[in-house]
Amino acid sequence: MPELPEVETTLRGIEPHILNKKISSFLVRQDSLRWVVPTKLIQNKLINKTFSKITRRGKYLLLESSNESLIVHLGMSGSLRISSKDNLKKHDHIDICFADGTILRYCDPRRFGCFLWTNDPETHFLLKDLGPEPLGNHFNGDHLFDLSRKRKTPIKNFIMNSKIVVGVGNIYASEALFASKIRPSSKAGRVPRKKYDLLAQEIVKLLRESIKQGGTTLRDFVGGNNQPGYFKQSLKVYGREGENCYDCSFPIKGQRIGQRASAYCPNCQSNF
Ligand SMILES: [Zn+2]
Missing domain, CATH: 3.20.190.10 (MutM-like, N-terminal)
Structure with a gap:
């Protein structure tokens, strides 16, 4: 996608x-x-x-x-x-x-x-309820923290909700949660402010890096399996269920959260 x-x-x-x-x-x-x-x-x-x-x-x-x-x-x-x-x-x-x-x-x-x-x-009905742009000035850890209070929804669904922030798809949500060491099933309302600061930074970093890598030719958009080919090299958890974590060698676990496949390292990522 x-x-x-x-x-x-x-x-x-x-x-x-x-x-x-x-x-x-x-x-x-x-x-x-x-x-x-x-x-x-x-x-x-x-x-x-x-x-x-x-x-x-x-x-x-x-x-x-x-x-x-x-x-x-x-x-x-x-x-x-x-x-x-x-x-x-x-x-x-x-x-x-x-x-x-x-x-x-x-x-x-x-x-x-x-x-x-x-x-x-x-x-327009498709655009009027959209949250801030992740690469814009209104997106940061405070924004996520403030909107997350009292929410029991898994943090992965929370950051993939376009009313909270737009454009964070499954790949980027999974990878940003790994980078900030938060388990995807953690309740959004229980994740502390400091973690949200880190998470927001990681989302921005991943998106910027991916744009940088993809910005060369139009041919690069879609690889054989509809994944952006240029980004596949650097995935740490997405699509790696059963393989070993690059950071600690534990096997990456798979879990379904809100109909979507999720992957995380049970050793590196803490539950909140
Ligand atoms: Zn690990």
């Missing part, structure tokens, strides 16, 4: 190719994504216009045009790439074509992504 760093890398990758270029067509081959693509509406809004700005909110890309925005989410398996007409692949559902011949192409085998239009991202 594309995580925040892949979305940020996508933004940085496509931006220089499409910004301020005249849009000539919006072509939809398959409109049945997570929500039906409002093709006619988007065509009316975009054709002969330009994208003046591209931003990211959580894992949503906002492509701004005439003070309104195209909202794009990559879902479970979506990707955007800069392409040319002759290399159409299976699952290439949407093209945004530009007058100079550039094509921004959307591919999504599982079709959980979205292409929607909004005249006000702040109030």
Whole structure:
């Protein structure tokens, strides 16, 4: 699943190719994504216009045009790439074509992504309740600590809740909890402030590092198993159940928390 760093890398990758270029067509081959693509509406809004700005909110890309925005989410398996007409692949559902011949192409085998239009991202139902950006100024240990009081929910679910902070997926939650030595099943409300300071720092560090590693080419987005290939090398617990902890040699344990596979080192990570 594309995580925040892949979305940020996508933004940085496509931006220089499409910004301020005249849009000539919006072509939809398959409109049945997570929500039906409002093709006619988007065509009316975009054709002969330009994208003046591209931003990211959580894992949503906002492509701004005439003070309104195209909202794009990559879902479970979506990707955007800069392409040319002759290399159409299976699952290439949407093209945004530009007058100079550039094509921004959307591919999504599982079709959980979205292409929607909004005249006000702040109030859009997908965006209005989102918590702060982990790489923004409003995210830190105090923020997590304050919102966590009296919560019995496992800390892993707590930091993966987009109302608390956006864009912390399973990989980053697992790895940040390992780095800050907190067991993923710990009750959020019992984890002390100092640990939240550390956890927030580790989340930021992991995301920054991953963006840095992924920021080279568009080809790097998806490896063979839909994991970002560039990040796999440095995983310490995610996907390592049964293997030995790099720090202490104990076997990494697996556990299901809130329907999701979790992994942790029972020796390095304390329960709260
Ligand atoms: Zn360990």
